Amino acid sequence: MSGMTGAEAMARTLIGGGVEVCFANPGTSEMHFVAALDRLPALRGVLCLFEGVATGAADGYGRMARRPATTLLHLGPGLANGVANLHNARRAGTPIVNLVGDHALGHKPLDSLLESDIDALAGTVSAWLRRSSTVDGLGTDVAAAVAASLAPGGTGPDRTGTSGAIATLVVPADLSWSAPARLAPPEPVAAPAAPSPVELDPVAAVLRSGEPVALLLDGTALSGPGLRAAGRIARATGARLLSRNWPARQRRGAGVPLTEPLAYRGEQITAQLTGVRHLVLAGAREPVTSFAYPGRTGRPTPAGTRIHALPADFLEALADEVAPGVTPVVARLDPPPLPPGELTAGNWAAVVGALLPEEAIVCDESITAGLTTLHTATASSPPHDVLGLTGLSIGQGLPVALGAAMACPDRPVVCLEADGSAMYTLQALWSHAREQLDITTVILNNRAYAILRGELDRVGAGAAAAGLADLSRPDLDFVSLATGLGVPATRAWTTEELARQFRHALSEPGPHLIEAMLLPGA
Amino acid sequence: MSGMTGAEAMARTLIGGGVEVCFANPGTSEMHFVAALDRLPALRGVLCLFEGVATGAADGYGRMARRPATTLLHLGPGLANGVANLHNARRAGTPIVNLVGDHALGHKPLDSLLESDIDALAGTVSAWLRRSSTVDGLGTDVAAAVAASLAPGGTGPDRTGTSGAIATLVVPADLSWSAPARLAPPEPVAAPAAPSPVELDPVAAVLRSGEPVALLLDGTALSGPGLRAAGRIARATGARLLSRNWPARQRRGAGVPLTEPLAYRGEQITAQLTGVRHLVLAGAREPVTSFAYPGRTGRPTPAGTRIHALPADFLEALADEVAPGVTPVVARLDPPPLPPGELTAGNWAAVVGALLPEEAIVCDESITAGLTTLHTATASSPPHDVLGLTGLSIGQGLPVALGAAMACPDRPVVCLEADGSAMYTLQALWSHAREQLDITTVILNNRAYAILRGELDRVGAGAAAAGLADLSRPDLDFVSLATGLGVPATRAWTTEELARQFRHALSEPGPHLIEAMLLPGA
Known part of the structure; x- marks a missing residue:
């Protein structure tokens, strides 16, 4: 000692x-x-x-x-x-x-x-x-x-x-x-406590009732095994499978049951759940909106929907009860075709979906740029994991990509980053380069805090206020920024350019960055 | 309403x-x-x-x-x-x-x-x-x-x-x-409370005692009027004038009494104060070291030195008592000559001192690169203000420069930034550009957290540990980084290049950045 x-x-x-x-x-x-x-x-x-x-x-x-x-x-x-x-x-x-x-x-x-x-x-x-x-x-x-x-x-x-x-x-x-007199023997790390037994019968009865049921999945319910169990239940009972938006980690792509992500806005969630008689929370919390708005509820589940809770770890036991021997419906391997033309908020995700490599880890901080398109575009890509913006505090995508690549050096990491969010923790790129990690970052540059533009429209603010959501004047040049941090970078204005650069980045070891210039407003 | x-x-x-x-x-x-x-x-x-x-x-x-x-x-x-x-x-x-x-x-x-x-x-x-x-x-x-x-x-x-x-x-x-029923009348902002009267006689007696006295100045004692009062006292009584290192704001340059900055390390402070019988804290706190080290004290004032406290606001009254009619010794306008050759930690500051414009605001986060050289190099430059790293939490220089330039749009701002510190809040450059502020940033690129190298040497760490203080692999390219944030940038390897680029930056409106490449170890 x-x-x-x-x-x-x-x-x-x-x-x-x-x-x-x-x-x-x-x-x-x-x-x-x-x-x-x-x-x-x-x-x-x-x-x-x-x-x-x-x-x-x-x-x-x-x-x-x-x-x-x-x-x-x-x-x-x-x-x-x-x-x-x-x-x-x-x-x-x-x-x-x-x-x-x-x-x-x-x-x-x-x-x-x-x-x-x-x-x-x-x-x-x-x-x-x-x-x-x-x-x-x-x-x-x-x-x-x-x-x-x-x-x-x-x-x-x-x-x-x-x-x-x-x-x-x-x-x-x-x-x-200081010098310790003794080295504490490494304590055995306690195994996670076994979950307390749960009464499955009420949820099973709901699923067998014939009434409209939706399962909202989060946590380990979004792992491969969790989703297969949920998929069995869905096939056997007709239940819908919803998933939390921006999950900590979700298994997706070919061979995995599809889920429908919960919408971002409360009124959209209410519409989404209208007609659902029973909402089963499998590892998930009751939906609440991210923010309050005047005159709107923060709890958008319709009044007629009954909520039931089920720890995610019991999903397989539930599947064994209500769907014995059933095989789930899973996504086919059928990536979308490459869309043509100039890059927009509407088409960039299809390029990623078309070219996503097998077992990619997708770090998703695309925010508004990907909210409605990414999920669909990658549904039939090869199997992969998605890591989302769990706490809504922007600036997590590039660092999360760094950590994911350190944990899984044999898997390609694809980091999808909104421009405003990227600027919070851009320093992560330097560590991508220092550790020579296989991370392909795509910056979705729409020259705005687009989510705030939407919020400003809601409150009726004018031009000067909109300036506080504007990221042009001066334009951020992510190719220069990445170069300054040691990451090779290119810029894409069209889907074809993005596809070519994305393929190239994936084919070479080490980190790359592609600045995808999205047409404003498109 | x-x-x-x-x-x-x-x-x-x-x-x-x-x-x-x-x-x-x-x-x-x-x-x-x-x-x-x-x-x-x-x-x-x-x-x-x-x-x-x-x-x-x-x-x-x-x-x-x-x-x-x-x-x-x-x-x-x-x-x-x-x-x-x-x-x-x-x-x-x-x-x-x-x-x-x-x-x-x-x-x-x-x-x-x-x-x-x-x-x-x-x-x-x-x-x-x-x-x-x-x-x-x-x-x-x-x-x-x-x-x-x-x-x-x-x-x-x-x-x-x-x-x-x-x-x-x-x-x-x-x-x-929500809509308020009434608008609260803007309350008059309370004037700062008048300082309580202070007994000046004991401090005056110390100054008249003939024993060695040093005044340690901080806060408003480092303003122009505070320093003139301190300078009068020094001239009349022979007291030394010390100043806190990295002050919130210090007036310096031609026409301002000189101060000797307190050293960074405890053993240096002890040496600096050896022989001082009375230390008068004028708006300052008793010196304490930034960190503890095994077997060393955090309170480096020598045991034989008596400490006296004086609120900075009473410095003028004290000067009137012990130095009536006395004019302080002030720095002459005598900038240093431009040094020749490759840039090093030892010579870059003289370039700044030689060319510093009148009424500049110097935001100093040069850390190790400027610790022993900047104070001397700018002592006889035109009058200016220095804003220092008050809380030792790095990443304040570029933002402080932004705020100072907003407060004083008619004054040139010079931001002296260590490379590691600059990377904490580099996003500030974009706001420099957006507001088109007259800020000249000099990045002191020594490719290291140099202060940590010194600390690692102290604890005897080896090569792998030193890697955690190393900012090469890959080298940061601040010209690319600044360009990406909309700030025109150049790179200097020699004092002549730095001088030419510094002059040019000051002559043009809007922000500029110069990456000063300091020879490693020099």
């Missing part, structure tokens, strides 16, 4: 707990942990140029690996920079272990320049939060953090199922640099 | 309180405020592509205007993205009014996707925090926020003087869109 620091004890415990990657933007108070990474290659440090990249990458990693990455963040301001993407991760139910360095215990009362209330910040996004107080306890603390990240209890889609949680450990610098 | 929304009442009250600029990154819950801006051109909306740009710009604006700008932030995640630069602003004692939109009151219990604990986040950086609860109270709430931002009580350099504070008002969307 001689020469081991507390920081090294932490790193060894993380490795013992199955953690392999640390997305880091360290500072002085984390230098001993950085030094420990040097000695322990089993825990790989990935440098990020901004903390929101690190936390978003940990989200993408956790969604694909289904176990935590760790982040390494520098005091309160470093954590603050990562909070927005931790918010998204919290809504996704992603397991993450945040390590936040703090000042040495004796230094805190001095209120030195970087001192701030780390605990209050961490509390807003963490299901588990601890401040280490002894160097000998560091190993135990880290093991507890890993276990907590894998336990249910987050505020992700399925609070009762197997989704994970955000665990934050605040580590005073003096504990990191 | 017909047709007026709560949002418009807020905007009118801000205008009545002297607020002229709103640095905004709005979302759906802020659309009615955006619409109000449309009708009220006296409150100018400046769009920022990331909230950290908006809050940093409000910091720069407040430091120069000495009155608040307002920010417009979107719910908890939007505020979180702005927290790091609010941390810096808090340490600077800058007046800022944050308007944070929240969900409508009835919508909050639905826990919709963007719901989070705004109040906990805001509490970490706000001296004043209120959540509006009635539309008729909005005007009063906003007036109180403006007044609070101008009251002392922040944690800036001079807690007893005239520095401002961060006031955050959380505004539920339904209050913004």
Whole structure:
């Protein structure tokens, strides 16, 4: 044990707990942990140029690996920079272990320049939060953090199922640099608690009633097995399959049962659910609108629709009961044809759908550009996974792509990014290049916060206000931006150009970026 | 009053309180405020592509205007993205009014996707925090926020003087869109409380004692009048003048008394203060180190040095007592000669010092690249103001430059940015271009988090760890990055190239960026 620091004890415990990657933007108070990474290659440090990249990458990693990455963040301001993407991760139910360095215990009362209330910040996004107080306890603390990240209890889609949680450990610098008397034995990571038994009969009765039923799927109900179970139920009973829009992770494409995504606006959801007598929430929450509007309800489920809840983990048992021996209807492999002409909000998605490679991981932050088109365009593409904008805090797509590619180095990652959202955490591209990851980013450049344009129209605002949703003056040039960050980039104005560039990007190793210029208003 | 929304009442009250600029990154819950801006051109909306740009710009604006700008932030995640630069602003004692939109009151219990604990986040950086609860109270709430931002009580350099504070008002969307029955009369903004009388005699006695005295200046003691008073005292009594490093705002250059900046490291500060019998803190706090290190003290003032406190506002009265009729020694106008050759960490600052225009505002986030050289190189340049990295949370320089230029459109702004720090909030360049501000940014590209390299050397880390402080692989190309954000950019490898490009940038209106390539290790 001689020469081991507390920081090294932490790193060894993380490795013992199955953690392999640390997305880091360290500072002085984390230098001993950085030094420990040097000695322990089993825990790989990935440098990020901004903390929101690190936390978003940990989200993408956790969604694909289904176990935590760790982040390494520098005091309160470093954590603050990562909070927005931790918010998204919290809504996704992603397991993450945040390590936040703090000042040495004796230094805190001095209120030195970087001192701030780390605990209050961490509390807003963490299901588990601890401040280490002894160097000998560091190993135990880290093991507890890993276990907590894998336990249910987050505020992700399925609070009762197997989704994970955000665990934050605040580590005073003096504990990191001190020598522990003993290394805490890596605690066995607790298996997620078995879900409590659920009474399936009422839901089964609803499904057999002959009345119109829809299943709304989220969480693990959107995994391959979950969707197959749902598909069996749908085929046997005629139930409709709805899915949460912008899911944490959804299996899609050829061989997978199709779902109909829940609409974005409340009035659209109400129309969508009109006539549905029973809405079964399989790992999902009751639909609520993202925002309130004057005179409109935030709970758009029609008054005549009865709501039933079913943990996603019981979907297969339910299928065995109501659809024994039934095979689900699945999407055929039948990608859309390449559309011709200038790129628009209406046709770009078909190019992606036509060329999407097998087992792609699609990180979808296309927002308005993809809201109504992407789902359809990729329904009959080869099988793939889609990772969505779970918490509506923009700036997660490029970091999530980084993490997903680290978790699945053998799968192609396709990142679909709206222009305004891309600008939040564009620094992620540099890490794409540094790690030479197979990520193809398509920037959907409509020169606007298009979603805000729609909102401004709703409130009747005029020209000057519309300027605050306008991203031209000056135009953003994503080819130059990507080049500056080390990612080869091209620009496409037509579907043919996008197709050629997309094929090329997928055929070459390493990251690429394509700026897709969408005709304004189209 | 017909047709007026709560949002418009807020905007009118801000205008009545002297607020002229709103640095905004709005979302759906802020659309009615955006619409109000449309009708009220006296409150100018400046769009920022990331909230950290908006809050940093409000910091720069407040430091120069000495009155608040307002920010417009979107719910908890939007505020979180702005927290790091609010941390810096808090340490600077800058007046800022944050308007944070929240969900409508009835919508909050639905826990919709963007719901989070705004109040906990805001509490970490706000001296004043209120959540509006009635539309008729909005005007009063906003007036109180403006007044609070101008009251002392922040944690800036001079807690007893005239520095401002961060006031955050959380505004539920339904209050913004509702119609108030009455418009609250704009409350008169309370004048900052007159400082309590201070007993000057003990400090005067110290200064007359003949024992070695140093004045450590911060806050308003670093203003032109404050420095002249300090200079009179120094000339009359032989006291040394020290200044906080990275001040919120310091007057410097020809005609201004010189100060010796406090060193960064504790052992350097101890050496600097050795032999000083009395340290008079004029608007300053006792020196503490930024970080703790094993076996070193965080309070580096030598044991034999007695500390005395004096609010900065009493510096002139003290000068009248101990230095009546005395004229201070001031810096002559004598810029350094242009150094020849390849650019290094040691010579770039002399180029800036040689060419700095009169009344420049120097936003200094050069960190290690400028720590030991910039102060000397610009000491005899034309008179100017320097705005420093007050809270050590990197990513404030480019946003602060945006705000300073908005506050002082007739003054040239020079932004000196380390490469790693620039990448935190690079989006600010786009707002530089959009507003066509006279900002010349010099990126000091040493391809490293150089400050971390130094820290890693201290802990004896090896090559892999050093990779986490390395910003090459791939090299950042700031010319491409600036071009992509609409700012004309050039690259300089030699002092001659930097001089030519710097002159050109200053001679043309609008923003420019120069990437200064510093020889590694030099």
